[in-house]
Amino acid sequence: MSLWSAPAAGGPVDAVVELPGSKSITNRALVLAALAEGRSTITGALRSRDTDLMIGALQALGTRIEPYGDGSDPTALSVVPGPLHGGAVDCGLAGTVMRFVPPIAALAEGNVSFDGDPQARVRPLGVVLDALRDLGAQVVGGALPFTVFGSGSLEGGIVEIDASGSSQFVSGLLLSGCRFRHGVSVRHRGTPVPSMPHIDMTIAMLAAAGVAVSTEHSGNGVDTWRVEPGPVRAVDWMVEPDLSNATPFLAAAAVTAGRVTVPRWPRTTTQAGNAIREILAAMDCRVTWADDALTVEGPERLRGIDVDLRATGELTPTVAALAALAHGPSTLTGIGHLRGHETDRLAALAAEITALGGRAEELDDGLAITPAPLHGGTWHSYADHRMATAGAILGLRVDGLQVEDVETTGKTMPDFPGMWAGMLAGSGAVS
Numbered sequence: 001m002s003l004w005s006a007p008a009a010g011g012p013v014d015a016v017v018e019l020p021g022s023k024s025i026t027n028r029a030l031v032l033a034a035l036a037e038g039r040s041t042i043t044g045a046l047r048s049r050d051t052d053l054m055i056g057a058l059q060a061l062g063t064r065i066e067p068y069g070d071g072s073d074p075t076a077l078s079v080v081p082g083p084l085h086g087g088a089v090d091c092g093l094a095g096t097v098m099r100f101v102p103p104i105a106a107l108a109e110g111n112v113s114f115d116g117d118p119q120a121r122v123r124p125l126g127v128v129l130d131a132l133r134d135l136g137a138q139v140v141g142g143a144l145p146f147t148v149f150g151s152g153s154l155e156g157g158i159v160e161i162d163a164s165g166s167s168q169f170v171s172g173l174l175l176s177g178c179r180f181r182h183g184v185s186v187r188h189r190g191t192p193v194p195s196m197p198h199i200d201m202t203i204a205m206l207a208a209a210g211v212a213v214s215t216e217h218s219g220n221g222v223d224t225w226r227v228e229p230g231p232v233r234a235v236d237w238m239v240e241p242d243l244s245n246a247t248p249f250l251a252a253a254a255v256t257a258g259r260v261t262v263p264r265w266p267r268t269t270t271q272a273g274n275a276i277r278e279i280l281a282a283m284d285c286r287v288t289w290a291d292d293a294l295t296v297e298g299p300e301r302l303r304g305i306d307v308d309l310r311a312t313g314e315l316t317p318t319v320a321a322l323a324a325l326a327h328g329p330s331t332l333t334g335i336g337h338l339r340g341h342e343t344d345r346l347a348a349l350a351a352e353i354t355a356l357g358g359r360a361e362e363l364d365d366g367l368a369i370t371p372a373p374l375h376g377g378t379w380h381s382y383a384d385h386r387m388a389t390a391g392a393i394l395g396l397r398v399d400g401l402q403v404e405d406v407e408t409t410g411k412t413m414p415d416f417p418g419m420w421a422g423m424l425a426g427s428g429a430v431s
């Protein structure tokens with residue numbers, strides 16, 4: 001396994017960092033384009049492992065996806081839907097592929113087999129497959145690998161699920177729901193659904209494609225989303241920069257009393273990563289938004305934070321790294337579902353911070369982190385892109401930290417080590 005010497009910041013980081021497109025927006029745009037009435041285009045698409053897996057999955061089912069324009073820009077895509085047929089889908093470790101594509105497979109004519117990375121086989125998926133069975137699909141298996149025996153159409157209707165394990169269970173059913181014969185009503189019963197902004201993103205993108213979703217939140221643990229049957233409009237999608245992937249770079253400013261600017265930060269967005277603004281401000285960073293760019297300036301002493309990350313769990317590895325370098329303890333809660341992410345992120349963060357001499361304790365639904373002097377060592381990534389970027393943040397302040405398998409960042413970023421080096425160039429970094 002490769003080891004990457006995480007560069008230490010010799011002084012305050014001062015940089016402008018351009019981020020590639022959002023994974024969540026790109027993969028929703030691809031799905032909606034594959035289900036649409038005609039050709040869509042996607043501009044600013046993320047090209048990374050997760051999005052290339054989505055492209056591969058949709059191509060395997062009959063969608064034509066190719067470069068748009070003169071072909072020189074891999075982030076400009078043309079998507080032409082075709083009749084959906086059987087095929088083989090590699091999900092890799094992508095939650096969006098394993099949860100969003102099975103409902104499409106149920107609409108295909110033919111058998112669609114799914115598999116993925118070894119770690120993907122233990123990610124929660126049964127809820128989606130059971131829901132599809134309840135809606136009339138024939139599915140064999142309860143986790144990866146499994147097969148959907150598509151018959152060309154799906155009855156749809158009302159389905160009750162427990163989506164407390166992942167918002168993607170809901171998003172996946174809603175994205176394809178209008179193509180089911182009776183549409184779909186997804187009723188969640190259980191503890192609160194995590195990552196609600198991601199469901200808002202699904203609803204907003206469906207609306208942009210002419211598909212209305214009505215919602216009902218009863219307040220007693222029951223939420224219902226309804227999509228009527230009907231067509232998906234073709235759209236020219238413009239993808240925002242990935243705000244969750246921006247967070248390690250903004251954290252670099254926070255932990256070095258530096259300054260990092262991210263251009264093209266949207267004024268309004270459904271991306272969960274937007275929450276980093278409030279989190280960093282609460283940790284005493286100066287956060288300003290001007291001329292479409294977000295700038296974070298780090299304080300001399302970063303303040304610890306007590307924060308509920310249920311809606312924005314994706315940010316946990318970044319926030320945990322910040323907390324380990326702060327002054328004063330932090331508690332991160334509402335994130336029990338992170339045990340089903342790329343790895344068990346609560347266990348992984350607690351183990352790795354502790355191994356460097358820090359104090360991090362797993363809670364039922366989160367982490368308690370008390371800053372302590374950290375020493376160098378190997379930071380294990382567990383095939384988790386956000387574990388690797390959390391290690392890079394710590395490495396800015398901890399000499400001799402080596403991140404194992406930094407290549408895993410390719411899940412959602414094409415060249416994280418290059419971008420990190422670019423940020424540090426001119427900031428006195430030493431590796």
Ligand SMILES: O=C(O)C1=C[C@@H](OP(=O)(O)O)[C@@H](O)[C@H](O)C1
Nearest residue numbers: 024166167168194195198313314
């Ligand atoms: O729909 C999406 O694009 C995502 C939803 C969230 O999943 P969970 O609800 O499983 O946390 C998020 O963490 C993931 O990175 C992307």
Ligand SMILES: C=C(OP(=O)(O)O)C(=O)O
Nearest residue numbers: 093094095096314341342
């Ligand atoms: C949880 C994540 O990914 P996935 O889409 O694979 O669930 C993530 O990117 O933090």
